[in-house]
Structures are given as structure tokens and as C-alpha cells.
Amino acid sequence: MAELKLFPIGIQDFERLRKDGCYYVDKTDLVYKMTHTFNYYFLSRPRRFGKSLLISTLRDYFLGKKELFEGLAIEKLEKEWKKYPVFHLSFAGNKFTDLKSLQIYMNFKLSELEKTYKVTNTNEYEWGPRFEKILMTAYEQTGTEPVVLVDEYDAPLLDTMDNPELQLILKQEVRKLFSPLKDMGGILRFVFLTGISKFSQLSIFSELNNLNVITMDNEYAAICGITKEELFEQMKPEIQALADNNNMTYDQACAALTQKYDGYHFTEKSPDIYNPFSLINALSKKELKNFWFATGTPTILTRLIKKYKMAPESFDKGFPATLEMFDAPTETATNPIPMLYQSGYLTIKNYDGYEYTLGFPNDEVRLGFVKSLMPYYATDDQIQNDSFILRITKAFRENRLEDALKEMKAFLSSIPYNAEKQDENHYKTLFYLIARLCTPYVVKTEEASAAGRSDMVVETESAVYVFEFKLDGTVEEALAQIDSKGYLIPYSVTKDKNGNDKKLVKVGVSFDAEKRTLGEWKIVE
Known part of the structure; x- marks a missing residue:
């Protein structure tokens, strides 16, 4: 058997990755193209998508470390391997919950650089003049244009998304740091900034309006990932x-x-x-x-979903959007779509030349997103939610549908009443979340057929259950709707792993509005 690759788990440093013999997906052709096409760049990508490794790769390239790039595409492209003074600033891995924490961090980073270039700090907390003085000194001492690499520039702003007043203060502080970069364009070899979100250039980069934003450039689509x-x-x-x-x-x-x-x-x-x-x-x-x-879901995302009452089911089906709806500055957004897209919870599923369709990229994101919403629709007790999901999943796996419905009834009865949010749509969404969390089944809600949509479909290894919930009707009406709309028809040729037809089961369920839980149900094979 072939020897397996050593993958760089937790390693975001290019030099260490190469020296440790870890596998590297070669993106250096794009690195060369980028560094020889333009001087100022901005790229946003979701967390854990390789932005820090890209920054580290750029750092070692501009430091002229040719030996690290042996066997990679750039080895044949680059002829000079010139060494530049590189200024690598990373806001990743820090929590900025007040102005002081950001000031301490920025003072620490600039003090380190001042020591390196023997610069005396005469500007105290004026980050722009301090940074400009360091860059000018480096240029004068080396005779070579400096390179500025900034990783996760938006970390202080994302940490304060739910505190607009504090966010504005930190935004102004970060803006001071970047303020000299445009005017120094004549002596800077390369400037590259990364982050998760896209804050408007005016609010963060001040006069730095010459950034080439490559977030949605086709030629750089695969530079991370x-x-x-x-x-x-x-x-x-x-x-x-x-x-x-x-x-x-x-x-x-x-x-x-x-x-x-x-x-x-x-x-x-x-x-x-x-x-x-x-x-x-x-x-x-x-x-x-x-x-x-x-690795964690930003709590701001679930708060945004709650605030704007967005039905998670719509993400499953995909919804139409214009470019301005999702590739937009985070702080001016009037809905959570830009944040959801930029954070990696939504992605482009289709583009027909006129409009985009956004949706969940994959099962991991779908499951994680649904799980993070469960406390809002059910109970804040995550252990109670998880225990319920384990029990109902086991019942489905063993085809004990009656027990699964009893578990659901008991669980719904335990949810504290909230008059503001517990309307019909709240419960339909809750049914959807419960079904989605019952992995490893193929679960669909309001699954489209030629005649209409059923409320929920749960597919196990041996059966397909089609549910219709009536929040203001009877069990008979629910079953009649499954028949009249032909909800079972799309599954009539569904096979199990042995090639046998799966059992088709229709489940009519009424909802007891007074008790706020399942009322009656009827199961028909």
C-alpha cells in the first residue's frame, strides 16, 4: 500500500509545514501571479480556510526563502528570489472585547518592530504615524520596498458585532493603523489583507481605496481550499x-x-x-x-437569524439573491445574508447570468447550523436537546415510529411557552430542525413534488416516512393531503442497499394548540 501523506493538522506556518515534510496543496502559481500583477489586495474567506497559510506562504516568498519552494510551481516561475522587509500583522487568535485589549496588542506588535529597526516611539498610541515611521526606516535601512501582510484584519470588529458603539471605537482604532498605507504606495512592494468579512473600505481602510478585492475573482477562486x-x-x-x-x-x-x-x-x-x-x-x-x-459557530450568527426571523428551511432549498445582497459590507447589511455567506454558512449554488442561488454548501454546515439554532426554537438546555435527538434517532433507526412520535410529543411538551415566537411557523421550523438532526438519514422538509410539498420526509435504511402536520386540522385531513397531492409518488422506486423497495409510510399528525404539543397521529403503510 502506498505511504500515506502527512497532513499539516493545526499547522498554518509554511516554513514549518515544508520542513516537517507535510503535504502541501500547491497554490504557488497563484501566489506568483498575484505578486506580479498588482500591489494592493484584499481577500475574504471563511474561518479555517487557509488564509493564514496563504499569508505565511507570501511571507516566506518575499523573504526570499527559495529552499522552501523546491518542487513547487513557483520554483520554475521566479528567477530573482529577492529578499524584502516583511511586516506580518495578525489579529487572529486574540479576543478583543474592549478598547484596552486592542491597544495593548497593537502597542506590543509595533514595539517589536520598532526594536527590530531601532526606531524610537515618539507617537505613543498614534498607530498610523508609528507604523509609517517603521516602514520608512525599513526602506531606508535596506534600500528595499517593504511588504505588508495583515491576517484576520476584522477580528476586533467581529468580536464586537453585538456592541455597535464599541465596534465603532475599535473600527476607528484599526483604521488609524492602515491610514498611511496608500500614501506610501511608492515605496511599498506589496500589501495583502485577509479577513472573514467584508467591511466597507471607507469605514476600515480610510483612504486605502486602491485595494484589488479578489474575493470573487474567478482566477483566484481556488487560492484557498x-x-x-x-x-x-x-x-x-x-x-x-x-x-x-x-x-x-x-x-x-x-x-x-x-x-x-x-x-x-x-x-x-x-x-x-x-x-x-x-x-x-x-x-x-x-x-x-x-x-x-x-471549532465553533459565531454566536452573532444565531442572534442574527433570530433577529430577522429567517426560516432555516429556506437555506436548504436555496434562495435567489443579487450580488449586492451577499457580497456587501457587513456593517451596513440590513439582514444576515452577507455575514452568513462570508462566514461560510451559505455559498453560491448556482448563477444563471442574472441571479444567484445561495444555500448550504454541504451536510457538515447544514447540521452544524441547525444544531446552533435548536436552543432558540426548543430549550436552552443543550444536553436536554441532544438527549432527545439521540432517543428519537434510535427510534427511527429501529423503525419504531410510534416511539419516535411519543418522544417528540414529550419533548415539545417540555419546551417553555413563549407567546411571542410560538406560532405555526415556529413549530414547523422546530419539526424541521428535529428531523434534520436525526442523522444519518436523508431528511427533507416541504419536499417539492409535481403536485405540491409535504411537510417532512425522513428516509431510513429500510423505509421512507412522509409526514404532514396539521396545526389547525385533523389527522384525516393530513393523510388525505398526502394522498391527494401524491407526496409518496417520488419515493415509490426508492431502494435499500440490497436493491429491495423501501417501505413507504404516510404519517398524519395533528397539533394540539392548547397543550402546544402533538395531539393525535395516524400511521398508514
């Missing part, structure tokens, strides 16, 4: 090892990786891009887990 071609051409032994470890065929493993981690499109003509963090963890550990989501 791993494409389908890169995965299937370069990682076959690792995919086979994953398949062997999970009793799958090679093709089944490919399909599982695609369904769980693929689906990102950052431009109109973007190739299929896999979440790199989840993918290399899955291949390294030979497990199909929710690695990216386990």
Missing part, C-alpha cells in the same frame, strides 16, 4: 484508507467526502471547493466527522 481535482488526483491512497477504515468502497468514500465537505463556490465560475480543515482532518484521522463546525 482544496478543489475536487486536487482531492481526487492527489489523495487517492488517503481516500482508500478512509474507505477501508469505514467499511466503504472507494467510490462510497468519495461520495461521502463530497456530501460532507464539498460544495463551496466563491465566484460565478468557481470550481467545487472542499473545506480544507475538515477534509485533511477526515483523511488524516480516517473519520467522517464535523471537524469545521466543532
Whole structure:
């Protein structure tokens, strides 16, 4: 068996990655193109998508570390390997919850640079003049144009999304740091800034209006992340090892990786891009887990969903959007779509030349997103929610539908009443969240058929259950609607793994508005 690659789990430093012999998905052709085309760039990508590694790669390239790039595309492209003074500022990995914490951090970073170039700080907390003086001194001392690389520029602003007044103060503080960069264009070799979100240039970069924003440029769509071609051409032994470890065929493993981690499109003509963090963890550990989501969901996202009362079901189906609706400055947005898109919870699913369709990129994001919403629609007790999901999932897995419905009835009865939010749509969404969390089943809500939409479909290994909930009607009316609308028809040829027809079951459920839980139900095979 071929020797398996050593993947750089948790390594975002290019030099360490190369010296440790870790596998690197070669993006250096794009690095060369970028550094020889323009001087000022901005790129936004979701967290854990390789932005820090890209910044580190640029740093080592501009430091002239030719030996680190042996065997990579740029080795044949670059002839000079000139060394530049590189200024690498990273806001990643820090929590900025007040002005003092940001000032302490920025003072620390600039003091380090002042020591390196023997510059005396005469401007105290005036970040712009201090940074300009350091850059000018570096230029004079080396006779070479400085390079400025800024990683996660927006970390202080994302930390304060739910405190607009504090965010404005931190925004002004960050803006001071960047203020000299445009006027110094004549002596700067290269400026590159990354972040998750897109704050308006006027609010952050002040006069720095000459940034080339490549976030949605087709030629740089794959500069972060791993494409389908890169995965299937370069990682076959690792995919086979994953398949062997999970009793799958090679093709089944490919399909599982695609369904769980693929689906990102950052431009109109973007190739299929896999979440790199989840993918290399899955291949390294030979497990199909929710690695990216386990690293944390920004609480601001769930707050935004609540605030704007967005139905999570719509993300599953995909919804139409103009470019201005999602590629927009975060702080001026009147809905959560820009934040959801820029954070990686929504992506471009289609573009027809006129409008975009946005939706969940893959199963990992869908599951994680749904789980983060559950406390809002059910109870704040995450353990209670998770225990319920375990019990109802087991009931579905064992085809004990009656028990599954009893579990649901008891769970709904335990949810504290909130008159403001518990209307019909609230409960329909809650049914959707419950069904979605009952993995590993294919679960659909309001699944479209030629005649109409059913409320929920749960597909197990041996059966397909089509549910119709009547919040203001009877069980008989619910069953009649399943028949009259032909909701079962699309599943009449569904097969199990042995090629046998799956059992088709229709489930009519009425909702007891007074008790705020399931009333009656009827199961018909």
C-alpha cells in the first residue's frame, strides 16, 4: 500500500509545514501571479480556510526563502528570489472585547518592530504615524520596498458585532493603523489583507481605496481550499484508507467526502471547493466527522437569524439573491445574508447570468447550523436537546415510529411557552430542525413534488416516512393531503442497499394548540 501523506493538522506556518515534510496543496502559481500583477489586495474567506497559510506562504516568498519552494510551481516561475522587509500583522487568535485589549496588542506588535529597526516611539498610541515611521526606516535601512501582510484584519470588529458603539471605537482604532498605507504606495512592494468579512473600505481602510478585492475573482477562486481535482488526483491512497477504515468502497468514500465537505463556490465560475480543515482532518484521522463546525459557530450568527426571523428551511432549498445582497459590507447589511455567506454558512449554488442561488454548501454546515439554532426554537438546555435527538434517532433507526412520535410529543411538551415566537411557523421550523438532526438519514422538509410539498420526509435504511402536520386540522385531513397531492409518488422506486423497495409510510399528525404539543397521529403503510 502506498505511504500515506502527512497532513499539516493545526499547522498554518509554511516554513514549518515544508520542513516537517507535510503535504502541501500547491497554490504557488497563484501566489506568483498575484505578486506580479498588482500591489494592493484584499481577500475574504471563511474561518479555517487557509488564509493564514496563504499569508505565511507570501511571507516566506518575499523573504526570499527559495529552499522552501523546491518542487513547487513557483520554483520554475521566479528567477530573482529577492529578499524584502516583511511586516506580518495578525489579529487572529486574540479576543478583543474592549478598547484596552486592542491597544495593548497593537502597542506590543509595533514595539517589536520598532526594536527590530531601532526606531524610537515618539507617537505613543498614534498607530498610523508609528507604523509609517517603521516602514520608512525599513526602506531606508535596506534600500528595499517593504511588504505588508495583515491576517484576520476584522477580528476586533467581529468580536464586537453585538456592541455597535464599541465596534465603532475599535473600527476607528484599526483604521488609524492602515491610514498611511496608500500614501506610501511608492515605496511599498506589496500589501495583502485577509479577513472573514467584508467591511466597507471607507469605514476600515480610510483612504486605502486602491485595494484589488479578489474575493470573487474567478482566477483566484481556488487560492484557498482544496478543489475536487486536487482531492481526487492527489489523495487517492488517503481516500482508500478512509474507505477501508469505514467499511466503504472507494467510490462510497468519495461520495461521502463530497456530501460532507464539498460544495463551496466563491465566484460565478468557481470550481467545487472542499473545506480544507475538515477534509485533511477526515483523511488524516480516517473519520467522517464535523471537524469545521466543532471549532465553533459565531454566536452573532444565531442572534442574527433570530433577529430577522429567517426560516432555516429556506437555506436548504436555496434562495435567489443579487450580488449586492451577499457580497456587501457587513456593517451596513440590513439582514444576515452577507455575514452568513462570508462566514461560510451559505455559498453560491448556482448563477444563471442574472441571479444567484445561495444555500448550504454541504451536510457538515447544514447540521452544524441547525444544531446552533435548536436552543432558540426548543430549550436552552443543550444536553436536554441532544438527549432527545439521540432517543428519537434510535427510534427511527429501529423503525419504531410510534416511539419516535411519543418522544417528540414529550419533548415539545417540555419546551417553555413563549407567546411571542410560538406560532405555526415556529413549530414547523422546530419539526424541521428535529428531523434534520436525526442523522444519518436523508431528511427533507416541504419536499417539492409535481403536485405540491409535504411537510417532512425522513428516509431510513429500510423505509421512507412522509409526514404532514396539521396545526389547525385533523389527522384525516393530513393523510388525505398526502394522498391527494401524491407526496409518496417520488419515493415509490426508492431502494435499500440490497436493491429491495423501501417501505413507504404516510404519517398524519395533528397539533394540539392548547397543550402546544402533538395531539393525535395516524400511521398508514
